[in-house]
Amino acid sequence: MIFTHLRRITDGGINPSKKDTFAYFANNKLFLSKEGALRDSLSDKDFDIVNTETQGLSDKQANILKIFKEHPDKEALLITYPDNAKKLAATKQSIPPILDDMAQVVGMSLKYVSDNYEYSKALKWRNCLLLSDGGLLAIGRTVEEAVVATLVAEKAAMCYFEANKLGGAKAINKLRSALMFMVYKNKYSKENIKRQKERII
Amino acid sequence: MDIQEKIRDTGIRLLDENLVQGTWGNISLRVETDYMYVTPSGLDYTLLKPEDIIKVNIHTLKYQNKGLKPTSEKGIHAGILKARKEINALIHSHPSACSVFAAAHKPLIVIDKGLQTLFNTDIINCTKYALPSTHGLTVNTIRAMGNANAVFMVNHGVMCCGESLEIAFEVLKQLEKLAQLYLKNAFAER
Secondary structure, eight states, X not given: OHHHHHHHHHHTTOOOOTTOEEEEEETTEEEEEOTTOOGGGOOGGGEEEEOTTSSOOOHHHHHHHHHHHHOTTOOEEEEEOOHHHHHHHHTTOOBOOOSHHIIIIIBSOBEEEOTTSOHXXXXXXXXXXXXXXXXXXXXXXXXXXXXXXXXXXXXXXHHHHHXXXXXOOOOOOHHHHHHXXXXXXXXXXXXXXXXXXXXXX | OOHHHHHHHHHHHXXXXXXXXXXXXXEEEEETXXXXXXXXXXXXXXXXXXXXXXXXXXXXXXXXXXXXXXXXXXXXXXXHHXXXXXXXXXXXXXXXXXHHHHHHTOOEEOOOHHHHHHHTSSEEOBOOOOOTTSHHHHHHXXXXXXXXXXXXXXXXXXXXXXXXXXXXXXXXXXXXXXXXXXXXXXXOOX
């Protein structure tokens, strides 16, 4: 079922990349996709089970583990390389919320973070980040939620660029965005998350 | 086909044709004169069962409580159904190209005569902004839509309607195609 959800990213127009990363955290176990594994053909054998108790984790493993530890409601993390997010990351820009669904699921902004940035802190008010290598990081309470965050963030990046042809996108004010993010997280999506989790079980 | 099943299948079709992402968007279909069936609040179409589609009175917005709530935008659906007797179905969604117009607060001029007939207008207007699920958004959407079959909801998405669910879906699909075509041929404003 998890792999079916991941294929929705490709259906949504985001091509797989060998740099894609998929991480799943459950029962204190971190499942991390192997380097070079292609998203649309993932199977169980493409994952490493990372021993989270031992020393000597790679920087990438340690960073991902830190995100899950500091955001205990999240169980999925995706790093993908969509075209518009890559274009935006190349300019090192963050974009403000320009669509309500972006404010609800992506968060207060689609924030660009440099290599040594504190990812976990930046994810307090958002579910997506733009990485310096052009990647789009998305987290979710379920795999489906992280997939939707990825699609909505890429749509927002596309809208941001395309709206320049129409005079530019107009941002939603910060207070309203924060309100939408909180309402979505705490109220609107609850039944959906419950059903998504039941379906995985 | 059962009405609730038809609405659920339309939601799946929105996903399959990439006209929505995740839980966003909602669908309604008039039944009898004073009632509509609407999708529930905050549920992904792939998780919907036909019995999750809720019957709502368009005058009072009352519904039979089966554990799920109808879409929080039920007021917009009901308001349009009340105001326009020829309309029986509405689809609210957030497709990509329409979202560009919504983000830029720009109306779209429709030149093609066939599309003017389908949209019942020669311009797709924009609403004023209001937070989702508020009375303000209901009022702004109904006002900006007027007698047209589509309207851009600024910073949000699009609302489309038609005599049937099939026509409302066609309005949405053709509007997204038109918006894509416009953007493809537009140059960046200086």
